[in-house]
Amino acid sequence: MPTSGLIGYVWDDSFRSLHHHSGLDIFGPTRIGETPVYAAYDGYLHREQDWEASLILRIPEDPLRPGEQIWLYYKHLADADGLSFIEPGFPPGTHDVFVAAGTLLGYQGNYSGDPINPVGVHLHFSIVRSSSSGGYLNETEIHNTLDPSPYFGFALNQKSVGDRIPVCP
Numbered sequence: 001m002p003t004s005g006l007i008g009y010v011w012d013d014s015f016r017s018l019h020h021h022s023g024l025d026i027f028g029p030t031r032i033g034e035t036p037v038y039a040a041y042d043g044y045l046h047r048e049q050d051w052e053a054s055l056i057l058r059i060p061e062d063p064l065r066p067g068e069q070i071w072l073y074y075k076h077l078a079d080a081d082g083l084s085f086i087e088p089g090f091p092p093g094t095h096d097v098f099v100a101a102g103t104l105l106g107y108q109g110n111y112s113g114d115p116i117n118p119v120g121v122h123l124h125f126s127i128v129r130s131s132s133s134g135g136y137l138n139e140t141e142i143h144n145t146l147d148p149s150p151y152f153g154f155a156l157n158q159k160s161v162g163d164r165i166p167v168c169p
């Protein structure tokens, strides 16, 4: 898992009309900047120049779909004002830096982009499809993401989970 906490929202949850959640929301039991976030798999880290609170790992070979590349997207790693909790070794502009599974990437935060209306402390994590040119697709659209269940080996999509809270076996 990329972090610890309560898996409060799963893939395909719908908490606004016409919106389908593209990943997992994992709520750590601490204040901001305290619950560690790790690389879930060996990959190559990217952080765009204007990303205060996000990073993405390129996984050249999808372990479940050989020959396909996927991306792991991490979000909310900053405080409400955008003070980043991403490790200093991965500054904005980081491009294709190898990180082994288990590498500390940063800490959960509550950054939403709107300082007066932050989110609750959590990590948003999604598995994103590659574009035909090898970049990552827009992860806010669920059809650009993959159901995380088969990757983690337990049910993490709305259809299977329903109103229950998933528990890592």
Ligand SMILES: [Zn+2]
Pocket: 009, 021, 023, 024, 025, 123, 124, 125
């Ligand atoms: Zn989310």
